[in-house]
Amino acid sequence: YVHYLDGRFDLYGGFSHPTEKIVWWSEGIAEYVAQENDNQAALETILDGSTYTLSEIFETTYDGFDVDRIYRWGYLAVRFMFENHKDDVNQMLVETRQGNWSNYKATITQWANLYQSEFEQWQQALVSNGAPNAVITA
DSSP states (O other): OHHHHHHHHTSTTSTTOOSSOOHHHHHHHHHHHHHTTOOHHHHHHHHTTOOOOHHHHHTOOSTTOOHIIIIIIHHHHHHHHHHHOHHHHHHHHHHHHHTOHHHHHHHHHHHHHHHHHHHHHHHHHHHTTTOOOOOOOO
16 A cells, blocks of 8 residues: 555655655665654574665666565665754755656765664664764774
8 A cells, every 4th residue: 555655645756656765765765654663674684794885775676676675675765864854864865756766866965874873773773773982992
C-alpha cells in the first residue's frame, strides 16, 4: 500500500516515469513506514560490516537484488534523512512530485557529499543505542 501511495502522491507520473534511480526512496520509505524505529535487520546489517555510503545507496537498483542494500540501507537512508534533514526531504519531494528529475538527482548528489560523515556517526549511535562511542585507554 505504501508503494501505491508513494507512486501516486510523491512521484510524478507514478513508478514508470522517473528518469533517475529512486529504489532507495521507494523501498526505504516503505520499510520506514512498516518498521518505524524498530528495524533490527537494518541494525544488524550495520554491524555485519556490509555498509554503503549515501552515494552508493542513492544509486541502488534492483539489479542483482541485494536485499540488504535495497531494503535495509534504503530504510537507513530514509530514516536518517527524516530524523536529521526533514526539510531537505520535503524539498526533494517537491522535485519528484513535479517530475524534475535532474533537480532530484542534483539534490541527492549534494546530500551524499554533505551528509556522509553525519550518516556514519548516526549509524554508530544507532548500534550503540544512542550512547557515544567510548575509547578506553590504558
